[in-house]
Amino acid sequence: MTVDFPIIKTTLPGPKSKEYIRRDSACIAPAVGVRWLPVVIEREYGTFMEDIDGNVFIDFLSGAAAAITGYCHPKIVEAVTAQVRVATHICDIYHYSKTIIELAEEICRLTPGSFPKKVIWGLAGSDANDGALKVVRYHTKRPRVLAYLGSYHGQTYGALSLSGVFPNMKRGFGPIVQDIFHVPFAYCYRCQFGLRYPKCNLYCARYIEEIVFENLFSPEEIAAIFTEPIQGDAGIVVPPPDYFSRVMEMCRKHGILFVADEVQTGWGRTGKLWGAEHFNIQPDVMILGKGLASGIGLAAVVGKAEIMTMPPGSHALTPAANPIMVAASHATLTVLEEEKLVENSIRIGNLMMKELREMGKEHELIGEIRGRGLMIGVELVRDQETREPASEECMKVCYRAFEKGLILPYYGLKRNVIRITPALTITEEVAKKGLEIFEQALKDVESGVVTKLAVGW
Numbered sequence: 001m002t003v004d005f006p007i008i009k010t011t012l013p014g015p016k017s018k019e020y021i022r023r024d025s026a027c028i029a030p031a032v033g034v035r036w037l038p039v040v041i042e043r044e045y046g047t048f049m050e051d052i053d054g055n056v057f058i059d060f061l062s063g064a065a066a067a068i069t070g071y072c073h074p075k076i077v078e079a080v081t082a083q084v085r086v087a088t089h090i091c092d093i094y095h096y097s098k099t100i101i102e103l104a105e106e107i108c109r110l111t112p113g114s115f116p117k118k119v120i121w122g123l124a125g126s127d128a129n130d131g132a133l134k135v136v137r138y139h140t141k142r143p144r145v146l147a148y149l150g151s152y153h154g155q156t157y158g159a160l161s162l163s164g165v166f167p168n169m170k171r172g173f174g175p176i177v178q179d180i181f182h183v184p185f186a187y188c189y190r191c192q193f194g195l196r197y198p199k200c201n202l203y204c205a206r207y208i209e210e211i212v213f214e215n216l217f218s219p220e221e222i223a224a225i226f227t228e229p230i231q232g233d234a235g236i237v238v239p240p241p242d243y244f245s246r247v248m249e250m251c252r253k254h255g256i257l258f259v260a261d262e263v264q265t266g267w268g269r270t271g272k273l274w275g276a277e278h279f280n281i282q283p284d285v286m287i288l289g290k291g292l293a294s295g296i297g298l299a300a301v302v303g304k305a306e307i308m309t310m311p312p313g314s315h316a317l318t319p320a321a322n323p324i325m326v327a328a329s330h331a332t333l334t335v336l337e338e339e340k341l342v343e344n345s346i347r348i349g350n351l352m353m354k355e356l357r358e359m360g361k362e363h364e365l366i367g368e369i370r371g372r373g374l375m376i377g378v379e380l381v382r383d384q385e386t387r388e389p390a391s392e393e394c395m396k397v398c399y400r401a402f403e404k405g406l407i408l409p410y411y412g413l414k415r416n417v418i419r420i421t422p423a424l425t426i427t428e429e430v431a432k433k434g435l436e437i438f439e440q441a442l443k444d445v446e447s448g449v450v451t452k453l454a455v456g457w
């Protein structure tokens with residue numbers, strides 16, 4: 001579909017959007033999400049979203065980084081439509097399925113490591129993290145787990161307990177799952193120890209052994225360490241290239257399992273098939289979701305066969321690996337390969353990073369630009385020296401971009417990081433237009449003409 005983009009026909013929000021937002025507030029509980037922009041989506045295609053008022057937006061969010069093949073990709077639509085005519089619900093709890101078995105085989109083949117692997121299914125990254133937590137505790141018979149400050153693993157109780165970001169997600173829900181301890185991540189721009197890489201000699205990694213293991217818990221009590229290869233909701237935080245090899249060395253020394261949450265970083269998002277590949281590591285267990293079926297509700301835990309030993313029925317979810325989801329996943333993997341989307345992620349991601357760095361020379365608000373592939377963060381600050389977070393300015397930039405036709409989210413520990421995670425199908429033309437809108441929004445905020453904020457987490 002050819003789109004003259006973006007198309008803004010009404011003042012925002014449009015009249016129909018206003019009415020449906022009013023109706024939403026009357027019947028849908030606020031817990032389901034943080035709608036930081038007043039827009040009601042009706043149609044989607046490629047890297048575009050159209051609201052019920054006919055406004056068309058460029059989308060730099062891609063459904064929380066899930067719609068990796070773009071919206072309504074013809075091959076995904078064809079696969080799902082064909083599957084609906086054959087079988088709509090084969091319950092994996094009770095029956096075998098040809099397409100499910102073939103997908104599991106493909107996942108085992110594609111994930112890092114030549115060792116035998118096995119898969120369990122989930123519906124989203126959240127319940128898959130819960131599944132992985134059960135896997136590591138059951139296999140090791142150890143009670144404690146390490147995770148990271150700034151990490152986001154999901155919303156179910158286990159995933160929520162593993163997460164180390166946004167306290168409002170946990171407030172009022174205690175007690176959460178016990179014996180999960182959070183350690184500092186390698187966030188070099190805001191090092192919690194006030195050090196500088198590489199002179200720090202990766203103290204944040206050594207901290208685990210020198211402080212946690214010597215003063216808090218014996219390593220023999222630790223079942224696993226859970227991590228995102230690149231932290232997403234913390235603000236696209238990329239650790240130094242040698243960080244995880246140091247952590248992995250510690251894990252091997254003490255028999256601790258290394259669990260990589262690749263829900264957001266997997267399937268080419270970072271310019272490699274897996275985020276872990278940037279650090280030359282092979283996790284014991286990986287958690288997959290989001291892009292696995294182009295956002296159509298499928299997740300998985302894949303791990304070394306010797307670890308995936310939970311008894312039959314101990315992680316059984318009725319609709320998990322539904323044949324419609326599985327068909328979408330098979331089609332997604334086909335599109336990834338045939339359209340060379342991992343390569344496109346590198347090419348367009350590098351182009352965007354280059355243009356953003358040029359912007360950074362002109363705008364004092366831009367503190368740091370970081371990322372890999374099409375997982376990019378732009379941290380905004382009020383002062384380049386003190387690095388005071390420009391949180392309100394960040395929210396204004398996102399709202400102004402929306403008014404100009406760009407869906408642009410923000411995240412970060414200080415709510416001051418622009419998050420750029422478009423579909424891997426994005427073209428150079430659309431990427432450049434989106435960045436043009438972003439820079440204009442930035443200029444408008446710097447000149448003080450923007451008053452509205454996009455208020456999220």
